[in-house]
Amino acid sequence: MKIYVPLDSAAVALGADKLVSAIQAEGARRGVTVDVVRNGSRGMIWLEPLVEVVGSEGRLGFGPMTVADVPGLFGDLFAHPKALGLVEELPWMKGQTRLTFARVGVIDPLSLEEYRAHGGLAGLERAKGMTKAEIVAEVTESGLRGRGGAGFPTGIKWKTVSEAPGEQKYIVCNADEGDSATFADRMLMEGDPFTLIEGMAIAGLACGATKGYVYIRSEYPVAIRVMEAAVRIGREAGVLGPVFDMEIRTGAGAYVCGEETSLLNSLEGKRGVVRAKPPLPALQGFLGRPTVVNNVISLASVPVIMARGAAYYKDFGLGRSRGTIPLQIAGNVKHGGLYEVAFGLTLGQIVNEIGGGTATGRPVKAVQVGGPLGAWFPVSLFDTPFGYEEFAGKDGLIGHAGLTIADDTVDMLAMARFAMEFCAIESCGKCTPCRIGSTRGVETLDRLARGDTSAIPLITDLCNTMKAGSLCALGGFTPYPVLSALTHFPDDFVHAKEAAE
Amino acid sequence: MLDSADQSDRIAEILEAHLGLEGPLLPILHAIQEAFGYVPDSAVPQIAAALTLSKAEVHGVISFYHDFRAKPAGRHVLKLCRAESCQTMGADAVADRIKRALGIDWHETTADGRVTLEPVFCLGLCACGPAAMVDGRLVGRCDEGIVAEVAQ
Numbered sequence: 001m002k003i004y005v006p007l008d009s010a011a012v013a014l015g016a017d018k019l020v021s022a023i024q025a026e027g028a029r030r031g032v033t034v035d036v037v038r039n040g041s042r043g044m045i046w047l048e049p050l051v052e053v054v055g056s057e058g059r060l061g062f063g064p065m066t067v068a069d070v071p072g073l074f075g076d077l078f079a080h081p082k083a084l085g086l087v088e089e090l091p092w093m094k095g096q097t098r099l100t101f102a103r104v105g106v107i108d109p110l111s112l113e114e115y116r117a118h119g120g121l122a123g124l125e126r127a128k129g130m131t132k133a134e135i136v137a138e139v140t141e142s143g144l145r146g147r148g149g150a151g152f153p154t155g156i157k158w159k160t161v162s163e164a165p166g167e168q169k170y171i172v173c174n175a176d177e178g179d180s181a182t183f184a185d186r187m188l189m190e191g192d193p194f195t196l197i198e199g200m201a202i203a204g205l206a207c208g209a210t211k212g213y214v215y216i217r218s219e220y221p222v223a224i225r226v227m228e229a230a231v232r233i234g235r236e237a238g239v240l241g242p243v244f245d246m247e248i249r250t251g252a253g254a255y256v257c258g259e260e261t262s263l264l265n266s267l268e269g270k271r272g273v274v275r276a277k278p279p280l281p282a283l284q285g286f287l288g289r290p291t292v293v294n295n296v297i298s299l300a301s302v303p304v305i306m307a308r309g310a311a312y313y314k315d316f317g318l319g320r321s322r323g324t325i326p327l328q329i330a331g332n333v334k335h336g337g338l339y340e341v342a343f344g345l346t347l348g349q350i351v352n353e354i355g356g357g358t359a360t361g362r363p364v365k366a367v368q369v370g371g372p373l374g375a376w377f378p379v380s381l382f383d384t385p386f387g388y389e390e391f392a393g394k395d396g397l398i399g400h401a402g403l404t405i406a407d408d409t410v411d412m413l414a415m416a417r418f419a420m421e422f423c424a425i426e427s428c429g430k431c432t433p434c435r436i437g438s439t440r441g442v443e444t445l446d447r448l449a450r451g452d453t454s455a456i457p458l459i460t461d462l463c464n465t466m467k468a469g470s471l472c473a474l475g476g477f478t479p480y481p482v483l484s485a486l487t488h489f490p491d492d493f494v495h496a497k498e499a500a501e
Numbered sequence: 502m503l504d505s506a507d508q509s510d511r512i513a514e515i516l517e518a519h520l521g522l523e524g525p526l527l528p529i530l531h532a533i534q535e536a537f538g539y540v541p542d543s544a545v546p547q548i549a550a551a552l553t554l555s556k557a558e559v560h561g562v563i564s565f566y567h568d569f570r571a572k573p574a575g576r577h578v579l580k581l582c583r584a585e586s587c588q589t590m591g592a593d594a595v596a597d598r599i600k601r602a603l604g605i606d607w608h609e610t611t612a613d614g615r616v617t618l619e620p621v622f623c624l625g626l627c628a629c630g631p632a633a634m635v636d637g638r639l640v641g642r643c644d645e646g647i648v649a650e651v652a653q
Contacts, residue, residue: 010625
């Protein structure tokens with residue numbers, strides 16, 4: 001009997017490890033040999049822990065499972081109270097276009113054989129037969145843009161590093177996924193680590209880099225463990241070696257290290273302070289040498305592009321947003337999780353049709369798209385299609401494609417204040433607009449909360465200063481949640497005044 | 502508790518094991534904190550000498566990162582997520598009740614040395630908030646009942 005129980009952090013946080021013990025104990029009690037495979041998550045977090053039993057017609061899902069539901073797995077499966085049917089046939093799974101996440105939840109993350117059997121390493125094999133310029137051209141042609149948030153074309157970045165002079169070059173993977181509502185990097189690293197390794201190895205070939213680093217935040221202990229194990233396995237199997245090798249590094253709790261130049265300083269063992277650009281990291285990055293810094297999902301999307309061709313990938317999407325995007329639907333939502341789909345769904349489709357509205361059953365009031373530095377969108381903007389330019393056109397951003405859904409109890413002035421408070425806590429201190437502006441922002445919003453509406457022009461002015469004068473996105477984008485809250489939910493900012501009077 | 506000579510020997514071992522790395526300081530600090538539960542002040546000159554850095558530079562790095570402690574934490578460390586997604590699921594109210602139950606605020610340790618309470622900004626459990634971490638173990642959809650887990 002073969003049973004899949006996810007090792008994914010979300011599944012574990014909801015009790016997956018206890019289920020494994022219970023399944024093994026129940027199997028032993030009944031004298032049934034049970035082969036438990038720890039897979040990644042399918043991304044349906046509201047059904048986690050989602051256990052799958054391999055049947056004659058496919059993998060049958062059961063969830064959300066509790067220890068009390070375990071004995072039922074050894075009886076009539078179709079009569080099990082948590083039976084969901086064939087996992088692949090669930091609407092959530094069938095509606096997706098899983099390119100980057102094709103294997104996540106499907107295979108044993110640490111089985112290189114299964115990885116190969118499901119199409120893994122085909123991209124790297126193809127890349128080995130190509131010149132550096134050909135690989136760069138293929139990635140450029142795919143239209144892939146940085147999935148970390150900035151949306152810079154991946155192929156252009158690679159071209160700069162590839163053509164830069166230098167004896168030693170590096171591929172650095174930014175796995176410092178600190179934005180609230182984002183967990184795609186974590187799920188990919190936990191559920192299909194070899195995809196990231198393969199993507200980095202291809203990047204190494206394209207750029208002439210022999211060494212890679214994955215900088216993973218310390219808040220992700222499971223991802224660190226799985227990636228370290230995958231690197232060891234990859235090395236033993238010769239996937240990693242003299243041509244390209246890599247190390248896993250652990251962050252230390254600084255949000256700003258998700259900014260690429262802070263990350264490089266941190267990797268070098270320094271304070272994670274932002275560097276002014278130029279010089280670009282592509283020319284003078286890690287230890288002053290040419291360095292590609294890419295997000296996990298950018299790098300993990302490369303194997304499928306190389307295996308199936310740029311045209312195949314580019315065919316998905318809209319406008320200048322090509323390919324697929326792993327949406328992370330989170331916060332107060334009925335059906336939260338990861339949903340990979342071509343760019344172009346409207347915000348309303350994502351929130352209401354895929355997410356099913358709020359978990360509390362109350363009306364949706366606002367959706368923050370792109371993490372703590374992203375704008376809050378009101379329901380009136382739900383017709384905005386999901387794409388880089390489309391969101392920018394509405395004074396927002398898609399960032400790393402995380403969505404925090406909030407119901408009508410959310411106080412937008414409080415959320416604006418939180419954005420400034422967060423910036424003040426996490427500012428690296430290098431530039432004044434961010435270091436000082438965020439603290440002044442908290443104070444100014446507190447004035448508003450006390451009913452002093454004369455602070456509105458001041459907060460607007462402060463936000464413009466931070467936008468224009470900050471060195472990186474932390475200070476530069478904190479105004480997005482603040483100004484969007486003020487613009488779209490003005491009542492939350494004057495209500496305080498009425499209360500004061 | 503190790504005496505200072507043992508502590509110094511252990512730090513020397515850690516330094517020795519990491520000196521071949523490119524950018525070894527963060528891995529060294531993580532290893533020291535793993536060994537002692539915090540980064541003792543006495544480690545600073547030792548690290549500085551090994552990496553040919555000034556003591557101020559090493560101190561600057563330690564104090565920059567939220568993870569590194571200058572003194573030991575309580576027997577249990579309870580981290581509660583304060584980020585937006587968890588807030589939309591009532592994390593602030595849960596945190597307030599936990600603070601009242603423990604009688605401490607953020608970054609504080611109970612008088613009996615039992616538990617240290619810390620905020621964390623995102624554990625990547627944003628679709629099953631409020632999220633928490635108890636001594637390195639992840640918990641989704643947590644409430645004040647989690648206090649029972651740090652009762653001993």
